[in-house]
Amino acid sequence: MSQPIRFYHRNAIREVSDASTTRTVLQYLREDARCTGTKEGCAEGDCGACTVVIGEPDAAGGVAFKAVNACIQFLPTLDGRALFTVEDLRQPDGSLHPVQQALVDCHGSQCGFCTPGFVMSMWALYEKHGHATTPAAHCAHKSVPSREEISNALTGNLCRCTGYRPIVDAAEQMFDAPAPLAPLDVAALARTLAGITRDDTFHYEHAGRRFDAPRTVEVLARLKAERPATRILAGSTDVGLWVTKQMRDLGDIVYVGQIEELQRCETTRDWIEIGAGVTVERAYAELAKQYPELTEMWQRFASLPIRNAGTLGGNIANGSPIGDSMPGLIALGARVVLHGADGEREMPLEDLYLAYQKKDMAEHEFVTGLKVPTRSGAREKLQFRTYKLSKRFDSDISAVCAAFAFIADGETIREPRIAFGGMAATPRRAAKAEAVLDGAPWHEATAQAAMLALGNDYAPLTDMRASSTYRLDTAKSLLYRFWLETRAHDPLPKHALDVRAIQLVEVQ
Numbered sequence: 001m002s003q004p005i006r007f008y009h010r011n012a013i014r015e016v017s018d019a020s021t022t023r024t025v026l027q028y029l030r031e032d033a034r035c036t037g038t039k040e041g042c043a044e045g046d047c048g049a050c051t052v053v054i055g056e057p058d059a060a061g062g063v064a065f066k067a068v069n070a071c072i073q074f075l076p077t078l079d080g081r082a083l084f085t086v087e088d089l090r091q092p093d094g095s096l097h098p099v100q101q102a103l104v105d106c107h108g109s110q111c112g113f114c115t116p117g118f119v120m121s122m123w124a125l126y127e128k129h130g131h132a133t134t135p136a137a138h139c140a141h142k143s144v145p146s147r148e149e150i151s152n153a154l155t156g157n158l159c160r161c162t163g164y165r166p167i168v169d170a171a172e173q174m175f176d177a178p179a180p181l182a183p184l185d186v187a188a189l190a191r192t193l194a195g196i197t198r199d200d201t202f203h204y205e206h207a208g209r210r211f212d213a214p215r216t217v218e219v220l221a222r223l224k225a226e227r228p229a230t231r232i233l234a235g236s237t238d239v240g241l242w243v244t245k246q247m248r249d250l251g252d253i254v255y256v257g258q259i260e261e262l263q264r265c266e267t268t269r270d271w272i273e274i275g276a277g278v279t280v281e282r283a284y285a286e287l288a289k290q291y292p293e294l295t296e297m298w299q300r301f302a303s304l305p306i307r308n309a310g311t312l313g314g315n316i317a318n319g320s321p322i323g324d325s326m327p328g329l330i331a332l333g334a335r336v337v338l339h340g341a342d343g344e345r346e347m348p349l350e351d352l353y354l355a356y357q358k359k360d361m362a363e364h365e366f367v368t369g370l371k372v373p374t375r376s377g378a379r380e381k382l383q384f385r386t387y388k389l390s391k392r393f394d395s396d397i398s399a400v401c402a403a404f405a406f407i408a409d410g411e412t413i414r415e416p417r418i419a420f421g422g423m424a425a426t427p428r429r430a431a432k433a434e435a436v437l438d439g440a441p442w443h444e445a446t447a448q449a450a451m452l453a454l455g456n457d458y459a460p461l462t463d464m465r466a467s468s469t470y471r472l473d474t475a476k477s478l479l480y481r482f483w484l485e486t487r488a489h490d491p492l493p494k495h496a497l498d499v500r501a502i503q504l505v506e507v508q
């Protein structure tokens with residue numbers, strides 16, 4: 001029997017039974033709850049006008065707050081969670097929250113259309129840095145974010161009026177302001193959410209469509225075996241757009257965001273294991289501990305609200321030829337773990353991709369996780385880089401995405417692995433260039449021979465993001481850059497090439 005969607009919003013538990021399974025949180029807010037503070041700009045996760053904050057129980061018994069884009073999140077995914085919007089920030093006496101006051105004081109708002117979205121991204125940062133339950137306890141924040149962290153938190157919010165400096169100033173200033181009159185009582189919220197957390201699968205139906213949110217992999221496997229065509233939904237940052245932009249009917253949905261086993265991140269001696277439901281933000285944080293070379297890719301993957309919702313499993317399962325995670329993971333030798341009616345199986349990640357939008361994954365199968373080798377043993381000598389070329393530095397899809405890795409055995413190249421996105425119909429290794437590198441000395445002539453071989457590995461397309469010639473030429477240039485950055489003698493310092501500065505010069 002269908003259960004109502006139960007969530008915390010505006011100081012009360014709400015129950016919704018009459019919304020379609022793909023009604024967005026934004027539609028609910030503006031059209032049903034009449035909370036019109038949250039705006040719609042693009043309806044595709046790009047502009048941030050619709051940013052809201054979701055609170056969900058965390059492993060420590062508290063609440064984790066995440067800024068996400070309400071325009072591409074479906075309402076039933078709120079079940080068991082808390083929803084906060086700009087309407088929640090007004091204080092009991094009608095005064096502004098310190099986040100809002102700082103924006104006023106720093107002249108961070110003009111037409112105001114983007115402002116509620118900025119306010120919510122800033123509020124999520126404010127809560128992250130200082131959870132206090134009383135004004136007295138609020139006098140000291142746990143920590144104050146750097147300007148870089150602030151910029152990172154605001155990558156998903158676009159403003160056409162003010163420019164970003166006053167907004168970033170406001171985000172710094174909000175931490176100096178006196179505490180809000182009524183700080184959020186996180187402990188009380190955690191108790192409230194515990195009261196609406198389900199032990200078993202959440203099952204919701206509307207207009208002949210089912211939405212199931214199982215709590216175990218076993219139940220997910222059973223549901224997929226019974227109804228293989230059921231669409232798996234994770235962070236909704238790809239699937240959401242199929243509804244808001246392509247008006248597709250998704251049919252029945254099974255949501256994996258409530259399955260604890262899929263949220264696991266664990267590092268053993270040999271593997272970093274990441275569950276398919278782990279968000280892109282958390283997955284990269286985990287991977288960057290051993291592979292700091294992934295940090296730039298992490299920061300340039302979409303925006304924080306997209307990374308807060310989107311999962312690594314979704315990126316891999318979608319397997320877009322221009323997805324950002326696959327080249328780096330393939331170069332690192334990652335393996336993908338699938339689960340289906342016949343149990344579990346795993347394979348090298350590159351083997352998952354057979355042709356454009358065609359994967360070695362049966363309809364009843366799903367991704368449970370990813371295994372990335374640790375940087376141990378011979379891999380301590382791994383040379384590894386990833387590069388992303390896109391028209392905008394932040395929040396843009398790649399034209400070309402490259403990853404290079406090899407084990408440096410003195411000057412000799414061992415186990416070279418090169419993978420590209422944007423160069424073929426799938427994320428793909430460069431077998432011919434790898435063959436040139438294997439066992440050769442890491443000299444400039446070797447790098448140049450491998451660059452030439454890339455021309456035999458790939459015949460990229462021309463599309464709106466880049467021409468075929470641009471793609472092939474820049475792929476070669478990126479391989480040369482890898483050589484410059486990792487050559488044994490006189491290597492370039494890691495940050496010698498300031499890509500942001502180069503792109504700015506190109507734009508001028």
Ligand SMILES: Cc1cc2nc3c(=O)[nH]c(=O)nc-3n(C[C@H](O)[C@H](O)[C@H](O)COP(=O)(O)OP(=O)(O)OC[C@H]3O[C@@H](n4cnc5c(N)ncnc54)[C@H](O)[C@@H]3O)c2cc1C
Pocket residue numbers: 044045046231232233234235236237238239240241256276277280300301302303306309310311312313314315316317318322323324325365366367368395396397398
């Ligand atoms: C504004 C914006 C910017 C973006 N920028 C980038 C970017 O810079 N780089 C980039 O690579 N991507 C980008 N994306 C795409 C998207 O964010 C990623 O592909 C993301 O990782 C998808 O994960 P998800 O959890 O949201 O997947 P969903 O949208 O929930 O699902 C995506 C697909 O994977 C399937 N799926 C999900 N989980 C599983 C599973 N466990 N097993 C089997 N199938 C599964 C779904 O059925 C669906 O087919 C962007 C998207 C938006 C909206």
Ligand code: FES
Pocket residue numbers: 039040041042043044045046047048049050051069070071072
């Ligand atoms: S309306 Fe633009 S991100 Fe949601």
Ligand code: FES
Pocket residue numbers: 108109110111112113114115158159160161162
């Ligand atoms: S204040 Fe007008 S878009 Fe930001």
